[in-house]
Amino acid sequence: xxxxxxxxxxxxxxxxxxxxxxxxxxxxxxxxxxxAADLWQVVAExxxxxxxxxxxAGGADAxxxxxxxxxxxAGRYSVPLPLAETMLAGWVAASAGLxxxxxxxxxxxxxxxxxxxxxxxxxxxxLSGKASRLPYASHVDRTVLIADGPDGEMAVALEGTGGAExxxxxxxxxxxxxxxxxxxxxxxxxxxxxxxxGVSRGALYRRGALxxxxxxxxxxxxxxxxxxxxxxxxxxxxxxxSKFQAVQQNLAVLAxxxxxxxxxxxxxxxxxxxxxAERETxxxxxxxxxxxxxxxxxxxxxHQVHGAIGFTKExxxxxxxxxxxSWREEFGSDPEWAARVGSYACANGADGLWEMLTAVT
Amino acid sequence: xxxxxxxxxxxxxxxxALVMRAEVREFIKDNAELMKFPRGDFNREFxxxxxxxxxxxxxxxxxxxxxxxxxxxRFVLIEEMLAAGAPLSAHYTGDRQSGPNILRxxxxxxxxxxxxxxAAGELTFxxxxxxxxxxxxxxxxxxxxxxxxxxxxxxxxxLWTSNxxxxxxxxxxxxxxxxxxxxxxxxxxxxxFLLDLKLPGIEIRPVINLLGEHHxxxxxxxxxxxxxxxxLGREGNGWNQLTSELAFERSAPDRFLVLFQMLREMVRMAGxxxxxxxxxxxxxxxxxxxxxxxxxxxxxxxxxxxxxxNNESAVVKDxxxxxxxxxxxxxxxxxxxxxxxxxxxxxVSMIASSTMNAPRFSIQGGTREILRGIxxxxxxxx
Numbered sequence: 001x002x003x004x005x006x007x008x009x010x011x012x013x014x015x016x017x018x019x020x021x022x023x024x025x026x027x028x029x030x031x032x033x034x035x036a037a038d039l040w041q042v043v044a045e046x047x048x049x050x051x052x053x054x055x056x057a058g059g060a061d062a063x064x065x066x067x068x069x070x071x072x073x074a075g076r077y078s079v080p081l082p083l084a085e086t087m088l089a090g091w092v093a094a095s096a097g098l099x100x101x102x103x104x105x106x107x108x109x110x111x112x113x114x115x116x117x118x119x120x121x122x123x124x125x126x127l128s129g130k131a132s133r134l135p136y137a138s139h140v141d142r143t144v145l146i147a148d149g150p151d152g153e154m155a156v157a158l159e160g161t162g163g164a165e166x167x168x169x170x171x172x173x174x175x176x177x178x179x180x181x182x183x184x185x186x187x188x189x190x191x192x193x194x195x196x197x198g199v200s201r202g203a204l205y206r207r208g209a210l211x212x213x214x215x216x217x218x219x220x221x222x223x224x225x226x227x228x229x230x231x232x233x234x235x236x237x238x239x240x241x242s243k244f245q246a247v248q249q250n251l252a253v254l255a256x257x258x259x260x261x262x263x264x265x266x267x268x269x270x271x272x273x274x275x276x277a278e279r280e281t282x283x284x285x286x287x288x289x290x291x292x293x294x295x296x297x298x299x300x301x302x303h304q305v306h307g308a309i310g311f312t313k314e315x316x317x318x319x320x321x322x323x324x325x326s327w328r329e330e331f332g333s334d335p336e337w338a339a340r341v342g343s344y345a346c347a348n349g350a351d352g353l354w355e356m357l358t359a360v361t
Numbered sequence: 362x363x364x365x366x367x368x369x370x371x372x373x374x375x376x377x378a379l380v381m382r383a384e385v386r387e388f389i390k391d392n393a394e395l396m397k398f399p400r401g402d403f404n405r406e407f408x409x410x411x412x413x414x415x416x417x418x419x420x421x422x423x424x425x426x427x428x429x430x431x432x433x434x435r436f437v438l439i440e441e442m443l444a445a446g447a448p449l450s451a452h453y454t455g456d457r458q459s460g461p462n463i464l465r466x467x468x469x470x471x472x473x474x475x476x477x478x479x480a481a482g483e484l485t486f487x488x489x490x491x492x493x494x495x496x497x498x499x500x501x502x503x504x505x506x507x508x509x510x511x512x513x514x515x516x517x518x519x520l521w522t523s524n525x526x527x528x529x530x531x532x533x534x535x536x537x538x539x540x541x542x543x544x545x546x547x548x549x550x551x552x553x554f555l556l557d558l559k560l561p562g563i564e565i566r567p568v569i570n571l572l573g574e575h576h577x578x579x580x581x582x583x584x585x586x587x588x589x590x591x592x593l594g595r596e597g598n599g600w601n602q603l604t605s606e607l608a609f610e611r612s613a614p615d616r617f618l619v620l621f622q623m624l625r626e627m628v629r630m631a632g633x634x635x636x637x638x639x640x641x642x643x644x645x646x647x648x649x650x651x652x653x654x655x656x657x658x659x660x661x662x663x664x665x666x667x668x669x670x671n672n673e674s675a676v677v678k679d680x681x682x683x684x685x686x687x688x689x690x691x692x693x694x695x696x697x698x699x700x701x702x703x704x705x706x707x708x709v710s711m712i713a714s715s716t717m718n719a720p721r722f723s724i725q726g727g728t729r730e731i732l733r734g735i736x737x738x739x740x741x742x743x
Contacts, residue, residue: 232741232742248733260676270371293645338645353624360374
């Protein structure tokens with residue numbers, strides 16, 4: 001499918017923006033725990049974080065597939081912002097008619113086992129439970145959560161982290177992953193709303209997994225680019241190491257894994273909103289599984305090609321590989337999603353396997 | 362970014378391809394007894410049946426027996442047949458690479474003579490490329506053609522020629538003998554011929570593979586006289602033509618579906634609700650297959666647009682053969698059994714066959730190392 005002009009222009013402008021503004025210096029500073037507020041400001045000005053929302057909710061009715069393509073570019077440049085989280089928080093909150101923020105937002109739960117509940121309390125609500133390792137929670141203007149309510153799952157929007165007990169944490173890319181505990185925190189009536197159609201905790205988890213898959217496919221492109229460039233510059237035994245067949249063969253594998261990761265992420269992205277929920281789940285599961293597998297193999301090769309320099313803080317490769325090692329575990333690891341793919345296929349039965357693979361809806 | 366990235370743009374199958382899928386599934390159901398693992402036996406009658414349906418030379422011009430349909434319909438046709446284990450051998454080489462190469466480089470007479478017969482399922486081609494001392498190094502061919510009155514006299518031998526013993530023609534790759542070419546240029550003098558395998562001076566001997574089957578052959582050529590009008594393309598242009606032929610060979614969606622029936626059998630063995638580890642092991646393979654299929658479909662899209670996705674094809678073949686070689690490895694971990702080729706239990710015989718077939722996947726059609734060399738060249742490393 002040829003890329004639409006709109007998509008191409010969006011990706012080109014976001015690539016330029018991230019290339020200019022998401023520099024190693026900016027990322028290094030963000031990794032010390034200081035929020036990249038200036039970078040957030042320029043990203044927010046593009047309107048991308050809330051672009052998927054309807055115009056009535058302050059969005060631009062943008063295609064989700066375009067926004068996921070932006071996430072791939074963000075992953076390529078190790079953008080140290082809750083961009084995917086803000087997009088998804090907006091999606092959940094807007095579906096429930098809750099108030100949004102122009103600032104950075106986080107969303108949860110991001111772990112399948114976490115449970116939050118809201119119960120009525122007079123005119124308002126009380127929120128209890130735990131949301132583990134919410135991305136950037138300590139830095140956001142707003143936290144959007146999905147909790148079990150009296151009539152099923154409800155959306156909850158909190159100012160900041162809204163009275164939660166916050167335990168700071170971070171992933172190995174030094175991105176904040178903070179745990180919020182709520183023990184009967186009192187909320188006003190307008191902080192809670194019924195979820196719109198198609199929005200659920202399961203759907204959030206899937207879209208989060210796909211966001212990580214998209215970001216990882218971008219990070220893999222960067223790791224590959226660095227490895228191929230480095231191999232052509234680094235001279236040993238009197239010639240660039242890219243001239244050695246052993247190195248060439250490794251880089252060919254790296255290129256194959258990267259291409260597969262991008263293709264797999266695209267399978268999930270193209271499915272969004274275009275196929276039924278069951279098929280979407282299957283294709284997102286395929287994406288997170290395959291991208292995770294690629295990440296493991298590709299990080300190993302990218303580092304091997306770089307030798308010792310790639311193991312330093314000063315050199316940029318680690319910005320990508322530490323993110324890949326973090327993101328492959330977030331919103332479900334590749335083995336977890338692989339088990340879903342396998343369970344789905346087995347429940348569907350051996351004789352339905354081929355139809356499952358070739359189905360279009 | 363400076364590095365060239367291999368592009369696999371998402372592709373959606375057009376409606377006519379979905380119509381094709383339904384027709385092919387019906388056809389496979391009607392011929393169920395011919396479907397085998399990993400593929401059906403050499404069967405000219407099946408090929409003629411496919412020819413009658415218009416399913417060989419699907420994308421070729423109508424004037425040469427083709428049907429002018431899209432690369433997507435061909436993709437669907439081939440993937441359905443391969444997944445089912447259909448007996449395609451009698452026409453597949455002609456359909457996939459010999460016919461397209463004749464259409465690209467052949468004379469009008471050659472196109473009119475060969476292509477309609479291939480498309481009818483009447484003419485079987487094989488690939489006269491490898492030799493005892495020229496495997497991956499195809500340019501090292503020692504087979505020589507010498508110009509004589511009215512044609513060429515050819516001497517040499519070919520090895521690993523699948524189906525030569527039941528094929529009608531080979532596209533023979535060799536070099537011009539008798540000097541006149543730059544000896545320092547390894548591709549100089551390379552030439553292809555449309556070789557009638559019934560010509561005097563041709564001897565075909567079987568080479569039995571490790572499964573005990575007769576697919577391979579050795580071909581000996583002793584003073585074989587080939588008429589001028591069976592020269593394919595130009596004298597000395599053989600290397601270009603061969604590169605094109607290999608691109609046709611490698612871009613087919615057939616590098617990751619040989620063992621599909623085995624994967625299906627593993628899902629059957631796992632039952633409807635397997636434990637998590639079993640589900641994850643199967644899910645990993647299925648995710649690989651779904652991704653490979655999408656990449657291959659993207660290649661069909663590039664072919665449809667008239668591009669030559671040689672690097673992308675090498676990537677898919679490299680990943681595809683790795684995936685297929687992993688299938689019996691995962692199988693023996695999940696469902697251990699002592700492999701036996703003639704076992705009555707489907708799974709036991711499949712694991713025997715797939716274990717023994719696995720090594721060929723990363724050798725035929727370009728070894729893993731050659732393919733990775735192509736990919737490295739595509740990355741600008743060579």
